[in-house]
Amino acid sequence: MKVQLSVMNGCDYYTIRSEHSLVTLHKGEACGFGLFIAPLCSCHINDKIAVIALDITSGQQITTNVTVNVTTEQSTKLNYREIEELSQIGEGSFGIVYKGTFKNNTVATKKIKNSKEDDNAMMEFENEVNVLDKFRCEYIVHFYGAVFIPTNICMVTEFAEYGSLQDLIKKRKKTDAIDMKMRVKIMLNALRGISYLHDNEILHRDIKPDNILVISPNVNDKVNAKPTDFESSRNVNMLMTNMTFTKGIGTPVYMAPEILKKDKYKKPADIYSFGVTMYECIGWCQAYTKHQFRFPWKIAEFVINGKRVKKKENIPQELFDVIQKCWAQDMSKRIDSTTIVNFFY
Template sequence: MVWWMIMIIIIIILIIIIIIIIIIIIMINYIIKRKEKKEQEKTTTIFKISQSNIKFISLGDGIITNKKEIEIGEGEEIEVNKEIRELICIGNEKKEKKKIQISSKEENEKYSIRTNPNIITIEGGYACEFEIFITIKCTTKIKEQIMIISKTLNKTQEEIIKSISIKGETQISTRLDPDEIKEEHKIGEGSFGIVYIGEFRGNQVAIKKMKQIDKDEDKMKEFEKEVMMLDKFRSEYIIHFYGAVFIPNKICMITEYAKYGSIQDLINKRTNTEIPNKIRIKFMIDGAKGISYLHSNGILHRDIKPDNFLVVSIDDNIGVNCKLTDFGSSRNINMMMTNMTFTKGIGTPKYMAPEVLNREHYKMASDIYSYSITMLQIITWEDPFPKTLYPHPWDTANTISTGKRPKIIQEVEEDIKEIIEKTWKQEPKERIRIEEVIRMLERIENKE
């Protein structure tokens, strides 16, 4: 057999192999498409327009729909952060097949949309029922346009965009719309972020902007837990929590604004003669009632100090003069599982209970001790641990953990001195409960 005959045989064999491969590829593609079509038919409703009793409206260019506006939740208020399902039928009046897809006009931070099917080919004279799943991420009203994108499957592959509107209003929630918050000016800064004064729905508010929190998953989860906890607090002795913004790069917390700042701010700015004894006792009662509310709900504050009591009024005969705030270091702890130990760097040494400084378990009695030092500072209008006597933080820590207490207590009137001494006992079990503190303070107030 000559060489050229061998070459012809090899070429014929190669051609046969290539043809077989092409046939296999075509068959595989056919099987995959058939399988996809069958799967799609299970979850998608495609029907002949002429055999349907649905009233269609023309959007032009062969695209028809059964509604030009989707009213989310059928006019009812929508639950925030919960996916709502709506249905819409879209049809193809033209002869040629069209690929059809529903999409929002642009990325919107306040809501998200997904559809089933995501994209589908509709033959001429047929329509498809689309499921639209909408999640609204904050308390807001929505009136937006969504696009119906169609592309012909001929040589021109002409793309046509039509639009329909969606509208809806959510229930009131603590997930706030950033557009409702008006920032005015900065009033403070801390390790957590920056605090601004601003306005929310006609109320003067404090806006606490969080630093880089959305880039840390653990911090974000902690923030969400804290917001859930704050949302449950409803007491006139706790600073009012309006809600929070969860939208990336806009994360913040909105609370009631106290125009006088904290008790610590008042001590720094005003003399003891400017704030009468009666008002100071009222501060102590209101503060104790705020702590009592937390304790009755199984919550430990863990950072009680004059900075965390905000003054809303310095007038006499007012229902509430000061409110408890800053639950950044609070933890919602089951009362049977209070096995949290003190970790270095949390809180302020001068207000820390001996057991906390000794790295023992933090319990309700630890909050009571912190309040004893706070009450001493409120009634004397002075720092219980002045730098002249306690130049370093460890001097304060050593004094407390060895059972010694600030000497300034000797200047306090006997009835208030008794309350403070009963709340700063070295042994946590010996300290009186916050309810007893309130009763004793109210007896003193009634004498004034």
């Protein structure tokens, strides 16, 4: 008699194999089959294995099914079948962001564009996933996990109903701006997230209003805003790689002078970016207007030469003093994140 095991239903989120694909048994003999199940994500597996026995003498074939019913532990490797995309809410150079649901939670899903063809995009995606997976901080956007199934690669994070700080500044002009207390709270929350990164020797490298999500408009809530977008984040001990500025490419608005000069940089570069972001949030304005700076490289030249934009009338002097300490030309003279947090308290 010949005995064979066969998986009845193919699946892309787990694999099943047997120790022996085909066994020949003589009269009075028996054998055991070992099944090896390899989940590719957190999932529930309910499948059937066909056990096919063929009597060589009579030619009679008997088929019976063995049910495999197991559930994995929950991890950050997600099953794409549990994620529902509702609507597109944003698009960047590497991916498209959708509003969706995951296990009854409203989430943001970020899908990679051309992940098969673009090795750089996939590398940035994997870096962001690795960074987010280590974070355990209420002031950092919550990371549910990521899908690594080749046809459905995406990451799933907390959804910010109110969008980014940049969205708020654009939508609500000065006459309808959120009050100063809330602006300060948003900056303090973002700073706590940045401080957590720095305490763990991580540089964000792309701090700007676009990358600060507004979670709640209620100033009495503990958390109102969180940093997001960790594609560019790196360990503080790594050398600079791709954060460089070329005339006409990208925006140097939030880049520290040492980055614009392509020098090595560390935590103070994030503090500089935070300073410009704080200027825009507290002043409810653009730091560099197109009227004053028609081309991006004009901003770079302005900053490299040690110049900074002037104080806006609506920025309190004590807060502008903090901003100036953040964007000091000499990185060694910039205030650190912990000192700024202590200032607010």
